[in-house]
Amino acid sequence: MSAGEPGTGVRARPRLTVVSGPSGVGKSTVVAELRRMDPTVFFSVSMTTRNQRPGEIDGAHYHFVDRARFDELAGRGEFLEWAEYAGNCYGTPRQPVLDALASGKPAILEIELQGARQVRVAMPEAQLVMLVPPSWETLVGRLTGRGTEDPEVVRHRLAVAEKELDAQGEFDALVVNTDVKQAAAELLTLMTGTAVRKPWSSS
Template sequence: MEAGKLIIFTGPSGVGKGTLLRKLLTQHPELVLSTSVTTRPPRPGEINGIDYYFVNVEKFQQMVADDELLEWAEFAGNYYGTPRLQVEDLISQGKWVILEIELEGARQIRRTFPQALQFFILPPSLRELEQRIRHRGTESEEAIAKRLRRAQEEINAANEFDIQIVNDDLEKAFANLEAALFVPC
């Protein structure tokens, strides 16, 4: 059986991680996207166990205390984490498991799972990232400013990752992602 692999996918909000991941999973259905646990309420159309595992704060804290999470972090007032058992089981089955996580979670994974392959997705510029966030039309000026401050902190940490990909052109970024994952060194 082929060895499983843990793949970390990180980058600032609005950089296009989700778009790249959807394309990657469509083109390579053998890859598995890990389902995170969160304390935030479900959005319309989200399904428990598919989009996220939705739990209350007390349950989440118990999972942390019981070491049931590979990583966890607080973001925008809610907690998010990766279920340890699910990921370890998939990897032991030879699956390549992708985690789409925040910077702090990626740093935790690096300490507990150093063999993980870590990607950081970068915007072409902070100005372009701001335009993408504004184009969504879902955030207040205060929220945009907060996201941009956080994005700058995250971008400053990009060199901590094995591979950095600039998402300036979706097809080019996707080709670079595929090459890094599937082309032998």
């Protein structure tokens, strides 16, 4: 067995792990707990053209730029992925991720399904993990239990969530968010444990 194969106990070469999942599944909470467990993990901060909200810190919550700057970077291929939502652009800067991996740090990125698919193309060696609820009923409860959103908005989110969950087969691993600490620990193991080859891998 070579280094990094299952059963050797050797830490795998650092790579990017992409965490995705439907709205309401708890992605941000689980990733925040993972970062608390292991502060050495590099967390990729997205860039956006939307306005900075009260309490947000530039460079911590997002990198805030204007549309001209965003378009310039996108045109130069400096995003691993990017998309436009509700008139605002969001993207993942490529170089900070590459720099973190080169320095030996595992990196994590929390994005939606569309972005995860783009990362799969841009960086095929990235590990895609879908965070899923314990049950569909649990997710419905989380989305409707907020009680602060228009029913039509909730119905739309549930429809989108159903489509996102149907894409589970595109991901390398699933983590069920029954308990935040447990889910974060499982995700951390996937990020820093020994490499697990897919059955169809030829390498």
